[in-house]
Amino acid sequence: MCGSITYASAGQVLVEYVQATQFVCQNCGAVNGQSYVGFAVTFENVGNSSIYIPAGDTGVSTTVPKDSILRQVTTVMCPGFFAIDKLDPGQNFTLYGPSCDAGYEYELVQPGSVTVTFSFNWTNNSTASTYPTDFPNSTTISAQFVFGAP
Numbered sequence: 001m002c003g004s005i006t007y008a009s010a011g012q013v014l015v016e017y018v019q020a021t022q023f024v025c026q027n028c029g030a031v032n033g034q035s036y037v038g039f040a041v042t043f044e045n046v047g048n049s050s051i052y053i054p055a056g057d058t059g060v061s062t063t064v065p066k067d068s069i070l071r072q073v074t075t076v077m078c079p080g081f082f083a084i085d086k087l088d089p090g091q092n093f094t095l096y097g098p099s100c101d102a103g104y105e106y107e108l109v110q111p112g113s114v115t116v117t118f119s120f121n122w123t124n125n126s127t128a129s130t131y132p133t134d135f136p137n138s139t140t141i142s143a144q145f146v147f148g149a150p
Contacts, residue, residue, distance in 0.1 A: 017042050023037075044087075048089055058082065069109060077100065119139065121138050
């Protein structure tokens with residue numbers, strides 16, 4: 001489903017792939033049978049030192065154009081938890097979005113293409129504890145996706 005991707009990173013993060021998953025909501029009451037899309041971003045620490053990423057329910061930040069084939073639908077926010085994961089050199093990690101603490105999902109309203117922007121923060125500071133203040137490095141990704149009929 002993914003066409004081309006481009007990204008900018010401050011340092012030792014290599015984006016390996018970006019993936020979209022289209023699913024139909026089953027047993028979902030009023031939205032039963034509607035098609036939704038979730039995303040995953042996998043990246044690797046290609047540097048010589050460990051990096052730390054905000055994990056838990058933080059996920060990857062996702063943005064789509066307002067007039068797009070994806071519509072932002074408000075959902076119940078999860079209680080959420082904040083965690084910090086350490087990635088040693090050579091390790092990879094996957095962040096998912098939108099995260100459950102974002103309070104929304106993306107509904108696929110029609111077939112077509114859309115460009116999605118993703119971003120996440122990270123740091124080399126092993127004592128980081130406050131998000132986003134202690135995570136000054138940012139990776140931003142732009143990916144184009146093509147979806148069939150919802």
